[in-house]
Amino acid sequence: ATISKGYDSGASAAIAKPLDIRSALTISRIGRRGVDDSGEEIAEKLGIPVKSVSERRSAYRNIDLVLAGLGESRDLNMTLFDYPDDLTLLVLGTAGDFVWQSGFKKKFNDSNHFLDRYDTTSCQLAEWRLHKGVFLANVPSIGASRIDCLKQINDSSGMDPWRIGGDYDRPIPRRILEQHGVRRDKFGIKKNGSISNYQRYYFNDSEQQNDLKVFFELHGKRMPGAILGRFVDIIHYIRLKLAELLRRKKLVKVAESLRLPDYSDLLFVWANARLARNNYSLVPKESDLEPAEAQDIRTVR
Known part of the structure; x- marks a missing residue:
C-alpha cells in the first residue's frame, strides 16, 4: 500500500x-x-x-x-x-x-x-x-x-x-x-502530493535517451540542451504549482489553460513504438528508417 x-x-x-x-x-x-x-x-x-x-x-x-x-x-x-x-x-x-x-x-x-x-x-x-x-x-x-x-x-x-x-x-x-x-x-493537515515535478526529456537510461533524441530528429524536433532543459524544468514546476493553487480556488478551467508545448503526443508515440519494437520482432526500429518509412509505420498503427 x-x-x-x-x-x-x-x-x-x-x-x-x-x-x-x-x-x-x-x-x-x-x-x-x-x-x-x-x-x-x-x-x-x-x-x-x-x-x-x-x-x-x-x-x-x-x-x-x-x-x-x-x-x-x-x-x-x-x-x-x-x-x-x-x-x-x-x-x-x-x-x-x-x-x-x-x-x-x-x-x-x-x-x-x-x-x-x-x-x-x-x-x-x-x-x-x-x-x-x-x-x-x-x-x-x-x-x-x-x-x-x-x-x-x-x-x-x-x-x-x-x-x-x-x-x-x-x-x-x-x-x-x-x-x-x-x-x-x-495527517490531513496540508495537501502535498508526490507527483513528479520534472519535465521528461532527460532519462537516467542513456540508451533510452539516445533513442528519444533520434526519434525527435526524425520528426524535425530538437531536444532542449542542458541549460534550456533546466529552465523548462523550472517553468514546468511553477506551472504545476500554479495549476494546483487555481484548482483549490475552484478555477479549474484557468488551471487547465496553463499548458506548455511539452511534446507529450510525441513522447506517447515514441514510448509505444519502443515497447512494440522490444516486444515484437516484426516491428522495425524507427531510428533505422527514413522519415517517410517511419511515418508509414505510424500510419498503419
Whole structure:
C-alpha cells in the first residue's frame, strides 16, 4: 500500500490491512525544497512495515513504460520502489479527493457519478502496471458509484467530531484513521502530493535517451540542451504549482489553460513504438528508417 501524510492513502491502507499488507510505500522527501510527506508514523501505528525512499530525479526508472500510458510523467513516483517478482496488489487512495472530500463540487453533486474527474491520476501507469504485474486497487473507488450515499454520510451530523474545516477536510478517512489510533495532528493537515515535478526529456537510461533524441530528429524536433532543459524544468514546476493553487480556488478551467508545448503526443508515440519494437520482432526500429518509412509505420498503427 502507498501511504503519505494525506487522508486517502492512509485510510485506504487501514481499510485494506486485513488483507495482510506486506509493506507501506512512502516518499519521505519531495521536490527541490525537500517537503516531508512521509506516512511512516501512520504506517507504524497501523502495524504495517514501512519502505521509505526520497524523491530524486536520478532514482526514476522505467520512464518509457510510464510515458507509454499517456505521454505524461506525473506518476513516475511509483517507479521509485522495488516490487516483488510475482504479481502484486498495490493499494492506493486515488479518487479520495472527490469521493471523501467535504463540500463536493457542484458538478459531482449534479451527476452523482464518480467517473467525472478532472485529472488522469494512475492512468499514466497503464502500461507500467502490465509489464510489472502490479494490480492497482483504488480503495475510494470501491462503492463510489453510490457517491450520493457517501455524500449523505459525509454531511451527516454524526461525522461532526471528525471535521476540521477548511479546504482540506475529509471526515470519513479522518474517522477511519483516528479510530485506528492515529493522532489528529499527524495527517490531513496540508495537501502535498508526490507527483513528479520534472519535465521528461532527460532519462537516467542513456540508451533510452539516445533513442528519444533520434526519434525527435526524425520528426524535425530538437531536444532542449542542458541549460534550456533546466529552465523548462523550472517553468514546468511553477506551472504545476500554479495549476494546483487555481484548482483549490475552484478555477479549474484557468488551471487547465496553463499548458506548455511539452511534446507529450510525441513522447506517447515514441514510448509505444519502443515497447512494440522490444516486444515484437516484426516491428522495425524507427531510428533505422527514413522519415517517410517511419511515418508509414505510424500510419498503419
